[in-house]
Amino acid sequence: MATIIALANRKGGSGKTTSTVNLADALARKANRVLVVDADSQAQATISCGILPFQLTASLYELMRRAAKRQMLEGELDTAVIRGHKPFDLLPAKPDLAALEIELASASDNQVLLKDLLLGWENIYDYILIDLPPALGLITVNGLIAARWLIIPIEPTFLSMDGLAQMTGILYRINAGLNPDLGLMGILPVKCDLRTNLARSVIREIQQNFGENRLLPPVRPDIKLAEAPSFGKTIYEYAPSCRGAFDYKQAAAAILTRSGD
Numbered sequence: 179m180a181t182i183i184a185l186a187n188r189k190g191g192s193g194k195t196t197s198t199v200n201l202a203d204a205l206a207r208k209a210n211r212v213l214v215v216d217a218d219s220q221a222q223a224t225i226s227c228g229i230l231p232f233q234l235t236a237s238l239y240e241l242m243r244r245a246a247k248r249q250m251l252e253g254e255l256d257t258a259v260i261r262g263h264k265p266f267d268l269l270p271a272k273p274d275l276a277a278l279e280i281e282l283a284s285a286s287d288n289q290v291l292l293k294d295l296l297l298g299w300e301n302i303y304d305y306i307l308i309d310l311p312p313a314l315g316l317i318t319v320n321g322l323i324a325a326r327w328l329i330i331p332i333e334p335t336f337l338s339m340d341g342l343a344q345m346t347g348i349l350y351r352i353n354a355g356l357n358p359d360l361g362l363m364g365i366l367p368v369k370c371d372l373r374t375n376l377a378r379s380v381i382r383e384i385q386q387n388f389g390e391n392r393l394l395p396p397v398r399p400d401i402k403l404a405e406a407p408s409f410g411k412t413i414y415e416y417a418p419s420c421r422g423a424f425d426y427k428q429a430a431a432a433i434l435t436r437s438g439d
């Protein structure tokens with residue numbers, strides 16, 4: 179059974195996409211079958227994997243539309259997934275995904291479409307990582323209903339604490355209603371320089387509010403992590419011995435432990 183993990187934070191630039199792609203690669207290199215679902219219309223996870231969104235004929239957009247019309251065809255899922263390009267598979271996004279929020283507004287059961295889609299893949303993958311957009315629309319709700327676990331990547335600044343409080347509020351609301359099983363796997367500090375007072379005090383505050391064990395091992399600032407996507411490469415393809423690669427390996431190990439492997 180696949181462990182489905184959503185990476186979400188309402189704040190943009192908080193490391194969702196960087197973390198999704200590099201954690202997926204780190205997990206895949208530990209002999210896990212991994213699928214990345216790019217659920218952000220900015221398609222940055224897709225682009226980070228070296229795929230040009232405008233060339234795609236099939237993406238998450240087409241699949242969700244079809245699912246909404248209850249027209250899913252056998253094998254349809256498989257045509258959209260990009261395999262053999264990375265150590266993990268990718269269900270790509272393209273900008274059309276932005277229109278989905280409006281197109282599906284009146285569809286019935288429009289919050290469980292992604293969950294239904296992924297049901298067909300639960301036995302094919304060990305991990306499914308969903309990169310969510312920085313908004314609380316229908317797609318994010320779909321992601322949080324499909325997932326068993328939530329990871330909240332944050333950059334440790336004081337303003338990010340606000341976003342963190344909002345995300346946990348959303349988690350409780352999803353728990354109370356549409357997905358009681360969704361759990362907080364952890365808060366993942368990124369661009370986190372523990373030599374600074376600011377990062378240390380924000381981390382301390384997170385520990386006090388959420389408990390020591392809700393904190394995933396932090397990822398330090400590393401320019402290589404910002405450079406890799408422009409070559410369509412993960413950090414393990416671009417600079418496997420840099421500290422970003424090391425840090426995401428540590429975070430992936432913590433994910434393996436927490437998901438009960």
Ligand SMILES: Nc1ncnc2c1ncn2[C@@H]1O[C@H](COP(=O)(O)OP(=O)(O)O)[C@@H](O)[C@H]1O
Binds near residue numbers: 193399
């Ligand atoms: N540990 C890191 N060190 C340096 N730059 C990083 C790190 N993590 C992310 N970045 C950069 O920060 C920016 C925002 O990250 P991104 O993953 O795109 O956030 P989000 O998906 O939440 O919007 C990107 O330019 C990315 O390359």
Ligand SMILES: [Mg+2]
Binds near residue numbers: 194195196218222223
């Ligand atoms: Mg992103």
